[in-house]
Amino acid sequence: MSKSYNFMDGMKAAIPVSLGYISIGAAFGIVAIAQGFSLWQVACLSIFLYAGSGQFIMIAMMAVHAPISIITLTIFLVNFRMFLQSLTATQIFPHQSLKSGIGMGTLMTDESFGLMVLEHATNTPITPSWMQGVNVMSYLTWILSTILGAAVGNLIPNPEKFGIDYALVAMFIGLLVLTLDSMVKNxxxxxxxxxxxxxxxxxxxxxxxxxxxxxxxxxxxxxxxxxxxxxxxxxxxxxxxx
Structure with missing residues (x-):
């Protein structure tokens, strides 16, 4: 009988995801600092919002003084897919506790969701504890990466000289191209x-x-x-x- 995967197994499985978060998180920290956010504000955004694209959108909209209500609604719409992903998780882990389900849904990301679905499809004996490990590892990596990026950004007096202020625009151009490419293919x-x-x-x-x-x-x-x-x-x- 194969052993069930536990919390530590989940953290190990999330290492590839975490490596990807390092560069994106650092880029967010640098861009946020360039837009006038402080180090503690960057940390709070990553801790309490924890939404990669949502965080980029938030600082971009705040930079042009968009109304808070519009920013909130925009981020809600962009991240609405997380409701559907969380519903899928309840089908994979139907017997977990309410507390476990809330924690899993709160920290789930596109990457951790993809990893969960992949492992489930290959009949890997994953458990709610394993999924919590994946989520926690990803969450901590994102927070540390954004803080590190913000700290580095503080050392750059004029990020515009290096084109860092264009990183936000470049990211959205990249997202648009990938989205259009996916639409054309499918x-x-x-x-x-x-x-x-x-x-x-x-x-x-x-x-x-x-x-x-x-x-x-x-x-x-x-x-x-x-x-x-x-x-x-x-x-x-x-x-x-x-």
Whole structure:
């Protein structure tokens, strides 16, 4: 009978994920410092928010003095997928306690979720304790990496000279390219073009009567809805109507 994987096994399994977090976390710390955040503010963001893309978005929106309500809603929408990932975890670990489930869902990331699904698919005897180990290792690495990046950023008097202030823009360009590449590979070109055109058109029209922040949110929601409807097979839509 094979042994069940425990907390320490989970921490070891998370080492590859943690190595990836080091560079991204350090980049966030440097960018945040360049935007005027202090070392303790960077630490608090990583400890209490703990959302890689959400943290980048937050400092970018705060830099242009976006309303707190818009920032909050944007981060909520960007990270809404975590609800679905947590629901998947309840199917893999159906008998864990409420306390364990809350802790697991709170610290779960895209990377730890992917590792969990991969190990489960290969019938590895993972346990809730193993998953907690994966999450804790990733969490601690992210916090330390962002603090280290912020500390290094404090030593750079003019980060603009090194192009560090462009790291935020570069990250979002990279995310956009990867997203479009994934869409083209997995969806019909007509769907991709329709979603992109609709989103841009809605953003332009809504932006005439409201702020750019609200326009982005409305355009994103409607664009996502259009994409979801067009991606749903006709047979599925017909069955739902019946």
């Amino acid at each position: 969806e019909r070109l007509t769907i991709v073009l329709t979603v992109l055109f609709s989103t841009m058109l809605i953003y332009y029209l809504v932006g005439i009567v409201t702020s750019s922040y609200v326009a982005v949110l409305i355009a994103t929601l409607i664009g996502a809805l259009i994409g979801a409807v067009m991606s749903t097979p006709k047979e599925t839509r017909r069955a739902e109507v019946i």
